Amino acid sequence: xxxxxxxxxxxxxxxxxxxxxxxxxxxxxxxxxxxxxxxxxxxxxxxxxxxxxxxxxxxxxxxxxxxxxxxxxxxxxxxxxxxxx
Amino acid sequence: xxxxxxxxxxxxxxxxxxxxxxxxxxxxxxxxxxxxxxxxxxxxxxxxxxxxxxxxxxxxxxxxxxxxxxxxxxxxxxxxxxxxxxxxxxxxxxxxxxxxxxxxxxxxxxxxxxxxxxxxxxxxxxxxxxxxxxxxxxxxxxxxxxxxxxxxxxxxxxxxxxxxxxxxxxxxxxxxxxxxxxxxxxxxxxxxxxxxxxxxxxxxxxxxxxxxxxxxxxxxxxxxxxxxxxxxxxxxxxxxxxxxxxxxxxxxxxxxxxxxxxxxxxxxxxxxxxxxxxxxxxxxxxxxxxxxxxx
Numbered sequence: 474x475x476x477x478x479x480x481x482x483x484x485x486x487x488x489x490x491x492x493x494x495x496x497x498x499x500x501x502x503x504x505x506x507x508x509x510x511x512x513x514x515x516x517x518x519x520x521x522x523x524x525x526x527x528x529x530x531x532x533x534x535x536x537x538x539x540x541x542x543x544x545x546x547x548x549x550x551x552x553x554x555x556x557x558x
Numbered sequence: 559x560x561x562x563x564x565x566x567x568x569x570x571x572x573x574x575x576x577x578x579x580x581x582x583x584x585x586x587x588x589x590x591x592x593x594x595x596x597x598x599x600x601x602x603x604x605x606x607x608x609x610x611x612x613x614x615x616x617x618x619x620x621x622x623x624x625x626x627x628x629x630x631x632x633x634x635x636x637x638x639x640x641x642x643x644x645x646x647x648x649x650x651x652x653x654x655x656x657x658x659x660x661x662x663x664x665x666x667x668x669x670x671x672x673x674x675x676x677x678x679x680x681x682x683x684x685x686x687x688x689x690x691x692x693x694x695x696x697x698x699x700x701x702x703x704x705x706x707x708x709x710x711x712x713x714x715x716x717x718x719x720x721x722x723x724x725x726x727x728x729x730x731x732x733x734x735x736x737x738x739x740x741x742x743x744x745x746x747x748x749x750x751x752x753x754x755x756x757x758x759x760x761x762x763x764x765x766x767x768x769x770x771x772x773x774x775x776x777x778x779x780x781x782x783x784x785x786x787x788x789x790x791x792x793x794x795x796x797x798x799x800x801x802x803x804x805x806x807x808x809x810x811x812x813x814x815x816x817x818x819x820x821x822x823x824x825x826x827x828x829x830x831x832x833x834x835x836x837x838x839x840x841x842x843x844x845x846x847x848x849x850x851x852x853x
Contacts, residue, residue, distance in 0.1 A: 513761065514759040515776060515777055515780050518736055518784060519784070521736065521737065525744070531741065534737075535730075535734035535735070535737040535738050536732070536734055537737075538732070538736065539732040539733065539734070
């Protein structure tokens with residue numbers, strides 16, 4: 474799981490072009506939106522695309538997005554359970 | 559792309575019971591009679607909504623370069639146009655029929671019948687809601703809508719739009735609307751978003767609109783660029799009693815191969831240019847009743 478978390482952090486930094494940050498700057502349990510990493514709705518779209526392109530995951534239910542994108546760890550747990558790539 | 563900008567949260571004026579009463583009245587009253595009574599409300603609105611009045615006055619003075627007196631009369635014409643557009647919208651809810659001319663229907667049909675999705679960017683110019691009622695596409699349209707609109711308007715929109723295979727997607731705090739829109743484009747459907755007001759994300763593109771810089775929301779253009787789908791701006795302009803004309807502009811032409819962010823920004827600029835073209839023809843149908851530009 475820790476390996477997948479690191480991989481996700483790297484991909485998130487790449488996708489969101491956060492060049493001045495390193496993977497270790499992101500707390501795996503910190504919220505991704507608002508108070509945490511401060512991401513917004515356009516960043517959420519980037520994360521959806523990241524899951525689709527890298528892991529073949531397409532979110533099915535509109536409600537599940539909030540839970541999946543709570544933190545890097547929740548994302549990693551979801552990827553681990555649902556990846557098809 | 560900038561992270562700053564004003565957020566817009568707009569609803570239709572009036573309580574739900576007033577809207578319902580208006581729809582009932584519309585059922586048996588000719589539109590011209592309603593227009594006649596609507597004229598009496600114009601001076602009231604101009605006085606009561608001073609900020610709105612001033613913003614439109616500034617639009618005519620600064621953006622179109624009209625003199626003070628000409629600007630004043632155009633503010634009246636603008637309010638009359640807006641009143642008619644609102645009356646027509648409720649008329650559509652009451653079952654009144656309108657004719658809509660679509661010179662670029664071939665372009666719309668060819669883009670909307672492709673297997674990939676399509677981004678349709680609308681605006682608060684003319685009567686964009688009429689596009690939903692009368693512009694027929696061969697696939698389902700998901701239209702992003704402000705979630706705080708009063709129930710009577712939402713109920714009637716849903717009723718009207720569902721006949722034309724259109725689903726309203728309210729903006730939600732949990733961002734569930736993003737999943738719906740993303741999946742819609744991924745499945746080859748059409749997504750409609752207003753491109754002239756900033757809401758949700760504060761990320762914007764700074765574009766020249768009517769010769770002055772303004773912030774346009776990055777969302778619709780980024781989503782189209784991310785999914786690699788064609789994008790068009792759609793304006794439905796009132797041309798007479800019960801008559802409308804839909805104007806379409808392709809936003810992504812010649813942008814193949816560009817980096818995603820640059821492509822989105824260029825689409826936003828093309829959208830701003832399409833606003834300029836439409837307002838050159840219909841200057842009185844600009845319906846953003848707040849200081850749109852920074853100065």
